[in-house]
Amino acid sequence: MNRMNTALLKGILAAVWGLAGLQANAHYLWIERNGQDATVYFGEFEESARERSPGRLDEMPGPRAQVLTASAAKPVALQKRAEGFAFATAGNGQQALIVEEGAVGVKDWTAAGIGIVKPFFYARHQALNGADAATAPALTLDILPTKEDGVFQVFFRGKPLPKADVKVVAPNTWAQEGKTGADGLVRLPMPWKGQYILQVVHLEKGNGTYEGQTYQAQRHRATLTVVSTRGQP
Numbered sequence: 001m002n003r004m005n006t007a008l009l010k011g012i013l014a015a016v017w018g019l020a021g022l023q024a025n026a027h028y029l030w031i032e033r034n035g036q037d038a039t040v041y042f043g044e045f046e047e048s049a050r051e052r053s054p055g056r057l058d059e060m061p062g063p064r065a066q067v068l069t070a071s072a073a074k075p076v077a078l079q080k081r082a083e084g085f086a087f088a089t090a091g092n093g094q095q096a097l098i099v100e101e102g103a104v105g106v107k108d109w110t111a112a113g114i115g116i117v118k119p120f121f122y123a124r125h126q127a128l129n130g131a132d133a134a135t136a137p138a139l140t141l142d143i144l145p146t147k148e149d150g151v152f153q154v155f156f157r158g159k160p161l162p163k164a165d166v167k168v169v170a171p172n173t174w175a176q177e178g179k180t181g182a183d184g185l186v187r188l189p190m191p192w193k194g195q196y197i198l199q200v201v202h203l204e205k206g207n208g209t210y211e212g213q214t215y216q217a218q219r220h221r222a223t224l225t226v227v228s229t230r231g232q233p
Contacts, residue, residue, distance in 0.1 A: 025109045027051070029063065030197050030223040031097050031125035038090035040065070040078065040099050040123060045197050046173045052082050060085075060121070061103045068096040068138060096126040098138055106213035118208065118215040122222040128229075143198050143224035146185070152224065153184045154200055160184025167199045192231045198224040 027049075031040050042057050043049035051057040063085055065076045078085040078099075090097060101121040108116050122139040129147065137144060137155035143166070144153050154161045164180045171194030178186040190196055204218040 025107070025112050025114055025119075025219075027056075028199060028221050028223050029060070029099060029101060029121045029123040031099060031123045031225050032195065033090065033093070033097075033125060033225075033227075036090055036093065038087040038097055038125065039081075039083070040085040040087075042084070046169045046175055048173070050083060053080065057082075057084065059104065060101050063099050063101040063121070065097065065099045066138070067091040068098060070135065073138065094127050096124060096138075098125075099123040100139055106210050106215045109219075114203070114219065115216045116214070117203070117217050117219040118210050120218060120220045122220065123225070124223070125225040128226050139222060141200065141202050141220040141222040143200055143222055145224070145226055149230070150190050151185060151187050152198060154180050154186065155184060156202055156204075156220070161200075161202060164200050164202060169197045169199070171195050190228045190231060193228055193233055195225060195227050198226070 027043055029040055029042055030045060031038055040063060042051045042060050063078060065078050065087060067074045067076050067090065077088040079088060087097065099122065104119045104121070106116060106118050110116065120140065122141055124139065124142060126145060128145050135144065137158055140157060142155045144155070146153055152166065154164050154166060161184050162180055162182045165177055166180060166186045166188065167175055167177045168188040168190070169175045170192055172192065176189055178188050180186045188198065200222050202220045204220060206217060208215055
């Protein structure tokens with residue numbers, strides 16, 4: 001292979017690796033229910049991307065799950081499968097489910113303008129207006145439905161998070177964004193029946209180390225899955 005071809009190949013590989021890094025920082029965890037079963041997926045719902053194992057699902061070393069009620073939190077085992085992590089038990093359908101993944105290593109996402117960060121992933125599934133649903137934040141970065149239709153509240157370390165960009169993805173992958181107010185509240189459109197996934201990212205600046213690697217900030221990414229019974233099919 002001549003020098004020109006070698007340089008071209010290196011350039012292509014660098015572009016591919018850079019694209020993979022950009023895709024990586026856009027991925028998130030989310031939870032879906034099917035009757036009494038629930039599964040945690042890693043990817044991007046709006047892009048029809050669900051990572052598998054063997055593959056990029058293996059980037060999630062060991063997410064931890066809980067079933068929540070208004071008065072208690074019960075740890076639940078997750079069973080890793082080819083397409084995601086299945087809940088060993090998923091409660092009664094009205095109980096909230098939460099997942100957190102804090103064991104992902106430090107990432108250099110400087111090319112994406114994020115910097116060198118320690119990523120954290122969180123996911124919640126909760127019934128809208130569920131009688132037995134938890135009403136207090138339980139994750140470092142958390143999104144909760146309120147009693148008002150289409151209004152949600154974002155919390156960071158137990159306090160309302162202002163000026164946070166929140167994205168909602170509809171069942172048909174249509175998406176809209178809103179920004180939280182000083183009270184962490186945001187109103188988002190939900191025009192159709194079906195499953196919606198809300199997403200929020202918060203960058204917590206501050207140097208630290210994880211497994212011997214230094215980072216410039218902690219990057220928290222959370223989702224909330226809700227199912228609306230109102231609106232058009």
